[in-house]
Amino acid sequence: MILLGRAERRLSSSGRRYRGEAMGRTKKVGSAGKFGPRYGMRLRRKWVEIDRKQRQVHQCMVCGKKGVKRIASGIWGCRKCGAKFAGGAYLPRTAPALAADRTVRKVS
Numbered sequence: 001m002i003l004l005g006r007a008e009r010r011l012s013s014s015g016r017r018y019r020g021e022a023m024g025r026t027k028k029v030g031s032a033g034k035f036g037p038r039y040g041m042r043l044r045r046k047w048v049e050i051d052r053k054q055r056q057v058h059q060c061m062v063c064g065k066k067g068v069k070r071i072a073s074g075i076w077g078c079r080k081c082g083a084k085f086a087g088g089a090y091l092p093r094t095a096p097a098l099a100a101d102r103t104v105r106k107v108s
């Protein structure tokens with residue numbers, strides 16, 4: 001279901017963006033609505049999947065509480081204990097990072 005309403009289609013073809021308008025209007029695309037009609041549906045879908053994860057509040061490795069939010073690409077901070085650490089671009093701990101941790105523990 002990629003169909004846009006008639007009004008939206010008119011806006012899209014005129015190249016207008018939806019920024020500043022209520023985001024409740026992006027029916028199917030969610031947070032990818034900020035891209036307007038650009039980049040194609042498949043890419044926008046994929047992006048929404050990742051964006052949802054990166055916006056989540058993650059568990060802190062330092063205090064164990066759920067307070068970790070993304071500050072910038074690869075930089076994560078805990079709002080509960082103030083810890084700041086490097087992680088994945090879109091997730092605080094990526095699968096390769098976990099594998100690396102295991103290796104480090106094994107060696108040391």
Ligand SMILES: [Zn+2]
Pocket residue numbers: 060061062063064065067078079080081082083
């Ligand atoms: Zn913490």
